[in-house]
Amino acid sequence: MALQETKYAVRFGNLAAQVHLTDKRKPLLLMLHGWQDNSGSFEPLVPSLEDHFDLVLPDWPGHGLSDHKGADSFYPFFDYVDDLHQLILQLGERDIYLVGHSLGALVASCWCAAFPERAKGLIMIEALGPMSELEDKVVERLRRGIDSRENMKGLRSLPSFEAALKLRRGINKVSFEDLTPLVSRGIQQVGTEWQWRHDAKLKTESVYRMSTEHAEHLVRGIRCPVLAIIGEDGYPELRGPLAKKRAEWFDNLTVESVAGTHHCHLQSQAETTALIKDFVTKLHLTQ
Template structure:
């Protein structure tokens, strides 16, 4: 299994991606990373998956090796859905299954609702549909979001790659070995310093977040089967009463718990890969049987 670098031209510039594409009838797994991560987040899983699926693992705009958007773009959430759709339109006619972690899962869930005729199956890691908040937060959200743009800072510099690895290990609770692909793809050496590649504008606050009612309608719009993989020590909100309510909005949802925190796919690699393979393989076989 060898991952290759590929560029996809989209409206704002180029999306960088790591891919493993073959001429076999295997389906495509489109793997979408989380906020301030990059496709290196999934590299440790790739050898466990490629026997069963082809892989397309893009870096979101402003992340990893992808181009940054213009000075006037602050990466509003729904633009990611548009970016994803532009990418999907360039892929082959093979069945495509979406796997998203955190932000990637939020975006994938919204795309699956907007394009139910194309969505074949969705795997969400540490997510249960799009993020939302109470209606009465809208004014504070708007003010703080605008003010955060005035306080924007350039990404911090670090003295070494080792320092960057140790910083991310402290945040994500993942081993240095498993974090190395993610960190090395997300950092660059400039003179004597190391700088994160991601666009500084990514760290500004959102000026809008959808209401619970909006999230409910989007989740209910997802027609395809959904697998949610949740870390036992991940985000508490995913094990809350509201999370239990959200689960009821899905038409066809399976929830699996695995050991780990928010990056549980890197802490429980074998279990996560096995769950994904089982989910996708069964759906793909069902699709082939329906055609025949």
């Protein structure tokens, strides 16, 4: 069954989403993509998941086919948590399991902490809770973030769709075939050129990042079981001593490694979908 296009009205405008919704009371996977990606990041996984679960694959604000926020919004991190909550309220009283990649996992982990009574299970791909940094970086972070807004550049134009695909291939190390849904949803033709759809303000730096202590309190607030899927060649920070310390913050965490870089879910699709199916199916049978 093909994914269907839909929109969810939230405070700032519309969130675009690809959905596979049935009348059956299946578990629902809410699949949340990463920064400057879009819901096409998960499309290659859908054939292996759609017989087992209902699926909702939204584009974050300013990404993919979703509306951009106003000129005064630079997409602060915690606003994503609010956007997610507005979407979840519209999905009704379903058993929702959150699957997040990178930014999507960071946001999902914070939502699970804030609303533990609703969170049934969390799957993080290339993440271990929200990003944080040492408190003594706060002044430098503030200045760099404001400077990045002052020096913000427009989106890059490309001569062809193939050029965009090659550019993303060079960054993400994913096959052209598996990158095509993501690039197709993230680019548009304007005259004779191609331009990215995402809001240029997304490329500015954050003016604030939470402290390690704040991140720990959020992670310790997560009550549902958590599965972390980490790429063997993904972000080094997710495989070192600090990652082991972070893992201890979780009440109920399972960590699995799969081959691949930061987009390991596209490089190890069979392993990733098998882990998702096993984790969610077992949870659903016991809840």
